[in-house]
Amino acid sequence: MRISVIGAGDCSGEVYDLAREVGRILAERGHTLVCGGLGGVMEGASKGACLAGGRVIGILPGSDPGEANPFVTSPVSTELGMMRNYLVVQNGGAAIAVSGGYGTLSEMAMALKLGRRVVCLGGWTGIDGVETAQTPEEAVDRAQAL
DSSP: OEEEEEOOSSOOHHHHHHHHHHHHHHHHTTOEEEEOOSSTHHHHHHHHHHHTTOOEEEEESSSOGGGSOTTOSEEEEOSOGGGGHHHHHHTSSEEEEESOOHHHHHHHHHHHHTTOEEEEESSOOSOTTEEEOSSHHHHHHHHHOO
16 A cells, blocks of 8 residues: 655654654555655655665655655656645555644645545644554554555
């Protein structure tokens, strides 16, 4: 299954490590990771998945596939800027939010509108329809439980 991992382009080392662990678990379970392809949470999740032998689809805001972080195995250029957020969540069967700001919140809302399961690991809470997880493993368990 393809699972979107969403979160901020700039994050703390702790959040980066959570994202990396989410990516690793996804890859080890045979899932394809879909993300925005840049830094922060996106890079952490990509790194975890790539180093575990997984596939990473990075849906980029610009036109240059070279702007993807080095762990993206399949960069997709869009020239859509932040509007590419819709494509990130539309291309996953579920979404895992790792902390994040308003961009992440917009992706969570779009995923919910699309009928996707949304699991939040840190960050946003109290949103109807969003499940929370305490660990990366729990986040992946919830996301893949369709």
